[in-house]
Amino acid sequence: MLDMTTTVLLSVLLCVSVVLVSAFVEELDDSFMETKGADEIWLIKFYAPWCTFCKQLDPVWHEIGSEMRSLGSPVRVGKSDATASINLAKEFRVKNYPAILMLKKDVKYNYSGRRSKDGIMDFANRVGGPLVRSLSSLQLFQHAMSRHDVMFVYVGATSQLKGNYTSAAEELIIHTYFFSATREVLPKAVSLASLPAVVVFKDGTYFTYREEDDGTLKAWINRERFPNFFHIDSYTLYAMGESDKLVLLALVKERHPCKESLRYKSLVEKVAAEQREFYSRSFQFGFMEDTDYIKGLVMGEVIVPSLIVVNLSNDGYFLPPDAVETERHLLNFLNGVLDGSIASQGGNSITQRVRRFSYDAKVTLIPLFTQAPLIGCFLVGFIFAVVAVYCYLCCKNRATMSDDDDNDAVATLPRCQKLSDKKSN
Numbered sequence: 001m002l003d004m005t006t007t008v009l010l011s012v013l014l015c016v017s018v019v020l021v022s023a024f025v026e027e028l029d030d031s032f033m034e035t036k037g038a039d040e041i042w043l044i045k046f047y048a049p050w051c052t053f054c055k056q057l058d059p060v061w062h063e064i065g066s067e068m069r070s071l072g073s074p075v076r077v078g079k080s081d082a083t084a085s086i087n088l089a090k091e092f093r094v095k096n097y098p099a100i101l102m103l104k105k106d107v108k109y110n111y112s113g114r115r116s117k118d119g120i121m122d123f124a125n126r127v128g129g130p131l132v133r134s135l136s137s138l139q140l141f142q143h144a145m146s147r148h149d150v151m152f153v154y155v156g157a158t159s160q161l162k163g164n165y166t167s168a169a170e171e172l173i174i175h176t177y178f179f180s181a182t183r184e185v186l187p188k189a190v191s192l193a194s195l196p197a198v199v200v201f202k203d204g205t206y207f208t209y210r211e212e213d214d215g216t217l218k219a220w221i222n223r224e225r226f227p228n229f230f231h232i233d234s235y236t237l238y239a240m241g242e243s244d245k246l247v248l249l250a251l252v253k254e255r256h257p258c259k260e261s262l263r264y265k266s267l268v269e270k271v272a273a274e275q276r277e278f279y280s281r282s283f284q285f286g287f288m289e290d291t292d293y294i295k296g297l298v299m300g301e302v303i304v305p306s307l308i309v310v311n312l313s314n315d316g317y318f319l320p321p322d323a324v325e326t327e328r329h330l331l332n333f334l335n336g337v338l339d340g341s342i343a344s345q346g347g348n349s350i351t352q353r354v355r356r357f358s359y360d361a362k363v364t365l366i367p368l369f370t371q372a373p374l375i376g377c378f379l380v381g382f383i384f385a386v387v388a389v390y391c392y393l394c395c396k397n398r399a400t401m402s403d404d405d406d407n408d409a410v411a412t413l414p415r416c417q418k419l420s421d422k423k424s425n
């Protein structure tokens, strides 16, 4: 009898706590945009009922919701079934699941980092807080310095530059923090030729923005928002795409780096530091331990340790033609990439995309076949059927199009490619 009561009590408690926990995360539907308050700041996860990555994110999302609440954060946490609330998903341009976005003053901010609690909380606090954070004392400045590897600071009174800084911050706050301070707050050792100024503190030193040499402030911030040399993972590499820089990577062994790994790493670090003036405009430097992304890029096995230069704007890459033993060899390699004497491999031409598609298919299907041959056969059959239908539709389109204008086969090919590309995503 007693046991019975305890069980009932426990279940009631459990139910109450589940309700409490879910109250931290609000379910949003198509009416959200009309009903939300103008000043509300929202962190929203868009999901689909069938998406397993979305389910994996559920506990993290609940934790974020309850933590935001207990911290008294102004950020409200919501989720929305994108397959049911189609208009809301459309409003936020949701393309894949789970999509993590923030809404603040009618501006939408897309999160593309690692889907961990820390990563998402940091993003939400950054975007949810003030666009430009004012540092009112040397202590606050030093505290901020200890927490950020790269720190942008506007120094001076209100000006046109401040306006440009704020509008750059509005767009780039998804990537980094923006601060402002008066000259008195900064350490005496920082010397600025004139005020106002925008300064980036990183790599143990600082650099001042100069409009004549550096281009627009936004482009400069995009180039400078990473440390000169650091540990790069696939998420960071993806985020670097916007900086328009080539990335020189030392691919090294993960846990127990061999002597050779360490040699490549320190060679790149040395060149990054010593040749900064010549190369930092064109190159980002770093080392990478997880090579899955690079394997996908070169479509094959990669040698570890080794060096590679990646062009993120076109999925191209460069490999050193000879062994890299010394700093001179490495500089020759970088110069060769810049002057075009070393050919780019890979890329995003049509043939490369077809190759990449079949490589991805192979990588996904081979383990499937060895583990579950029947399902594998079924899947391959299914994919074949889809591809066949698309080819048929494409060719039909082509036939009807060449009736009214003389598009040749080359001009219509990308169209087919785009269609099947979309499907493969």
Ligand SMILES: *[C@@H]1O[C@H](CO)[C@@H](O)[C@H](O)[C@H]1NC(C)=O
Residues within 6 Å of the ligand: 160, 161, 164, 211, 216, 217
């Ligand atoms: C602010 O941005 C505008 C437009 O990009 C530019 O013409 C102007 O020179 C910038 N002003 C300063 C002080 O950087």
Ligand SMILES: *[C@@H]1O[C@H](CO)[C@@H](O)[C@H](O)[C@H]1NC(C)=O
Residues within 6 Å of the ligand: 246, 311, 312, 313, 314, 316, 337, 338, 344
């Ligand atoms: C990297 O790709 C971009 C975009 O295709 C291209 O304009 C640029 O020349 C490439 N860089 C090098 C060094 O090949």
